[in-house]
Amino acid sequence: MTIQPASTPDILDTGHGNGKNRVPSALLADLENALVSVDRVMAVRIVRDSCVTGSPFMCLETLIVPALEEVGRRWETGEVALSQVYMSGRICEEIVDTMLPAGDPRRVDQPKMAIVVLEDHHTLGKRIVLSVLRAGGYEVTDYGYGVSVDQLVDQVTRDNVIILLISTLMLPAAIRSKEAITRIRKILPGTKIIVGGAPFIFDPLLWKEVGADAMGHAASETLELVRRMAAEVQR
């Protein structure tokens, strides 16, 4: 299947990064096309050739994330199958793995931090956020994905986590974060909790309703949020 750059202008503002980041719409369409065709080699080549300048995070948020979102939108309209969405996600995960640095052993002095995908198997957002934090010099414990509320409360308490990042892509999981946050606050009242993922973007008040301290729209906001939270807990 070939994806046409459906009546888009030559340059797209993807909406990520305050409108500063613009990529050619043809490039996005090429990447979408490679993803739904499960053409891993082509997808890697497109990203590699178009991301030679600038930071890898910029590339992620202006090219890879919008391309994946567009594949998802086409799934919603019945144009592509779930298997194509799945393979697109897997290919993007592999690309992200090669682009973003693994943890640096020399970490900044920081409060204990952890990240989780709560009751959800959408891992890509967490992976990107984690990479941004690690690239920014933070050591972050990765609790993985599909973690239940009970498991999360146990882990956070055991590790005495001071800054917790929760990612959810499914609305039910986002709503469940309220129970996790309430229980964690009872045991560790000083813990700062940042949430993120699609449900919090769709409903801009949801992060407050679940009791979080902050929400992040994109991985690029994460470092600033974490720095702010770290400053608050160290005050």
Ligand code: B12
């Ligand atoms: C790819 C995808 C999948 C892949 C996931 C592959 C993987 N390994 O992650 C597969 C095919 C497996 C999948 C499965 C399902 N999916 Co799905 N999926 C998507 C899709 C198309 C893209 C998600 C994605 O990876 N985006 C790219 C990443 C990088 O973006 P992101 O997660 O939003 O993260 C960014 C920001 O949100 C932010 N961020 C994220 N987390 C955090 C956390 C913090 C602390 C901060 C600061 C920032 C932050 O930073 C990231 C980078 O900028 C979305 C559609 C969409 N528009 O989101 C549907 C979507 C999330 N899926 C959906 C559904 C329904 C499902 C299934 C139930 C389908 C099914 N019938 O089986 C299953 C359930 C899986 C499960 N149990 O969790 C729905 C959820 C609807 C809802 N209201 O709950 C969506 C919204 C599609 C839709 N509109 O119906 N899915």
